[in-house]
Amino acid sequence: MSKTILIVWEHGGNLGHLFRLLPIAVALRDAGYEVVFTVGNEVAARSYLESAGFSCLGMPKVAPETPSYAAGVLNHAELLLRTGFGRVAQVRRCIEQWHELFKSVKPQAALIDASPVCLYAARSAGLPAVALGHGFEIPPSRAQRPCFIPWAEDSDLKAEAFELQLERSLAELAQAIVGRGLPPPMSMDELYPPGKDVICAWPELDHFSRLPSDIDTAVTYSGPIWSEPVNGEAYDWPPTDGAKVLCYLNLRDKRYDMIWQALKYQGADVLVISPAGLPKACQAARGWGIKVVEHPVRLETLLSQCQAIVGHGGMGFTSMALHAGKPVLMLPEHLEQAILAYRLGKQGLALATIRQNDKSLINKKVSQLLHDDSLRLQAQKFSAIYGAYAPSLAVEGIVTKLKNAIARQLI
Numbered sequence: 001m002s003k004t005i006l007i008v009w010e011h012g013g014n015l016g017h018l019f020r021l022l023p024i025a026v027a028l029r030d031a032g033y034e035v036v037f038t039v040g041n042e043v044a045a046r047s048y049l050e051s052a053g054f055s056c057l058g059m060p061k062v063a064p065e066t067p068s069y070a071a072g073v074l075n076h077a078e079l080l081l082r083t084g085f086g087r088v089a090q091v092r093r094c095i096e097q098w099h100e101l102f103k104s105v106k107p108q109a110a111l112i113d114a115s116p117v118c119l120y121a122a123r124s125a126g127l128p129a130v131a132l133g134h135g136f137e138i139p140p141s142r143a144q145r146p147c148f149i150p151w152a153e154d155s156d157l158k159a160e161a162f163e164l165q166l167e168r169s170l171a172e173l174a175q176a177i178v179g180r181g182l183p184p185p186m187s188m189d190e191l192y193p194p195g196k197d198v199i200c201a202w203p204e205l206d207h208f209s210r211l212p213s214d215i216d217t218a219v220t221y222s223g224p225i226w227s228e229p230v231n232g233e234a235y236d237w238p239p240t241d242g243a244k245v246l247c248y249l250n251l252r253d254k255r256y257d258m259i260w261q262a263l264k265y266q267g268a269d270v271l272v273i274s275p276a277g278l279p280k281a282c283q284a285a286r287g288w289g290i291k292v293v294e295h296p297v298r299l300e301t302l303l304s305q306c307q308a309i310v311g312h313g314g315m316g317f318t319s320m321a322l323h324a325g326k327p328v329l330m331l332p333e334h335l336e337q338a339i340l341a342y343r344l345g346k347q348g349l350a351l352a353t354i355r356q357n358d359k360s361l362i363n364k365k366v367s368q369l370l371h372d373d374s375l376r377l378q379a380q381k382f383s384a385i386y387g388a389y390a391p392s393l394a395v396e397g398i399v400t401k402l403k404n405a406i407a408r409q410l411i
Contacts, residue, residue: 010115020225060097124184128405135206224319251277260288313337325383
């Protein structure tokens, strides 16, 4: 029997997903499995996959309903409806294409990251599948499922309506693919059943509060997985005066001018890593005397050398910063990052702002970042709790979970 594992990543605009999947893929290969990838953003991922020696197949997709994966989404049910389940005829064809891909590749199991349609296809085909994600991507059980924007008008009624619409779509879909494998999922709780999910985060960095019963029966916190880019430059911070502030940001416009102004006013020595930045925005930052690096850089040494961190709120980089015991200022770009920023702010583990055009607020946040002893102490306490942690522990646990899923299938 073929010892093949299919790794799937579909949604998500940046490469953080890929950088947590690659170490798992390497560990699976070292354990004797052939690993095949299929990813949504094949153009961006291909060079990294080829450098690591992995093949990549084309992905069956449902045409996106909106350009953004999570912009303005009210709850997980609406998110699944947007990513295909709201259009039953289209998603049925896509699931049939997934089933054909499974027959062609003949994987023993699938590791599925942010691809609900593929997850449905695997569940309905009887393929052992582990759903992987950080907290946002793994929905809590329905009793605890959150509304992302509870301040919206009639948010509770609309959220419940989306839940019912999703269940109707799943029921209609189940009738269309009956007899093709196991009984297909009829609800979100069946799509993400107890014991088959892995949250790549520490509990403190989960986007949502989960009921104790969820954690006891369904939730596996593997811990975060981060990895340095294979082609990342080893970059040492030049010796200078002032507090060293490391920024990992997508410089796509000039909205960060007030951040640069506040940091320079405080006398900070600022280094920005922005592989995805636009040249004009990077040049605008340099106009403030900011050092900007526009290619992948190895971060571990820089994290150890700096006094503070500025980032958007991606799980990998935020975890690295807190693991290093550094105070963090988060500038969320989208809902998912904003939820994490709110959760960390409530725990005193990070500062955050989405109002980057408010000069007085930015000055206050930057001053706190550099001088607030309580923030620094909380980060150091957190680092002491998880100081012995290494991403390899999470990788090992996920590989074991996949092996166990395969073993159960063979019984």
